Amino acid sequence: MVSEPAGGAQGAAHGGVPDPVTMERLRRRVNGWYAQAGRALPWREQDCSPWGVLLSEVMAQQTPLSRVEPVWRDWMEHWPTPSSLAAAAPGEAVRAWGRLGYPRRALRLHEAATVMVERHRGEVPNTPAELLALPGVGAYTAAAVASFAFRIPEVVVDTNVRRVLARTVEGKALPHVTLTRAESDLALRAMPAQRHTAPSARAEANVWNVAVMELGALVCVARGPRCADCPVADLCAWNTAGRPAYDGPPRRGQAWHGTDRQVRGEILRRLREQHRPVHRSHLDGAGPDPVQVLRCLDSLVADGLVEPLSHNRFRLPA
DNA sequence: CATACGTGGTT
DNA sequence: TAACCAAGTAT
Structure with missing residues (x-):
């Protein structure tokens, strides 16, 4: 049977x-x-x-596709090729990343685009x-x-x-x-x-x-x-x-409340909103602990996600 | 090999 | 509401 x-x-x-x-x-x-x-x-x-596929895969890392799709369309419109992204400021990639999370991915995508231009004929x-x-x-x-x-x-x-x-x-x-x-x-x-x-x-x-x-x-x-x-x-x-x-x-x-991750995210959120350099005083409220905010700001600079300027001003990297 | 790294929807 | 989870990678 x-x-x-x-x-x-x-x-x-x-x-x-x-x-x-x-x-x-x-x-x-x-x-x-x-x-x-x-x-x-x-x-x-x-x-x-292939560029569109690569973009989708990086954006989808640890991120639901429902949130990826609108950002992917926006990126493909602005930067339809690796060379177009490589020609942009890395900070623009971070800004266009919006709230997808893990913004280092945007920076790495920009680096990858540069590598493709320099070593792979832009492909x-x-x-x-x-x-x-x-x-x-x-x-x-x-x-x-x-x-x-x-x-x-x-x-x-x-x-x-x-x-x-x-x-x-x-x-x-x-x-x-x-x-x-x-x-x-x-x-x-x-x-x-x-x-x-x-x-x-x-x-x-x-x-x-x-x-x-x-x-x-x-x-x-x-x-x-x-x-x-x-x-x-x-x-x-x-x-x-x-x-x-x-x-x-x-x-x-994954811990979240009160962590450096949360504070880093808040700092970056404030910098994304501004299209001009921001004074450190505007970033103080990114967390309850000033020491933690400073530490996070330093780590963001070390990661290349934030560019320090003179007079305690900061912006997304140019 | 364990840990850090964002963000928001679902249970 | 707190916890879990999402097309992972780099260190």
Whole structure:
């Protein structure tokens, strides 16, 4: 009567090593789901440039896409190429970053644009190694740009991929706190084996990269997963095991109130508003402790996010 | 390898 | 309301 055993428990969960047949079935389902459920984001358009893809990936680091999209459109309008951004003042990039968070990303994007002008003829480099060498581009972003912009089937591992694989293959509620070697191996095994030699496998690998991320973003979410809408619910080791609770080490939340992060953010918010140098007295209210405000101002200067001028004045870097 | 680094929406 | 979390990177 049973023509197809519960895939997760039978085919994938033992030792965390998925068998190729189970992985292929998983990929087919997820890729099919993506074809009908994936969002039409602007950087997924066929005619989006590699620069647009890179911009979207950096903006999306630790940041919800709903907040990324309007800023991405604004940047693409102002700076449609790496050379156009490189020609602007770095402070303008920081200002246009708005409230996306982690404003160092804006600075690194500007640095990366400069590198592209000086070393890559103003183009986004098309090899994983060259991408990885760009400021602000780490393992995830390099793989994502390679796959999405240049159709190079690198293994893309982000928080969504980790969570989907932890659940479907390993039967766990959430992945480890930090990316482990075992997870990287698993992500590699989840890719089509012939992706480097067969064009169809390469295409499948590139779709899988974006599809599994989309599944993690829309269905297999961290809190309140929508398993009823999941295309692989019957193959999922976690779901078929009754969705056991997370049992790993506690996850450290990020402190915020009263931290340097908050004060730095407030200082930068004030400088973004002003298009003229600001006196230090206007920054004092960025936090309750003057010593802390001074320390944060110094660290912002050290990071290159703030430029000190004479007479205790400051501005975004020119 | 642990920690710092923004911001705002959701639970 | 406090906590959690989001297409991570650099040190």
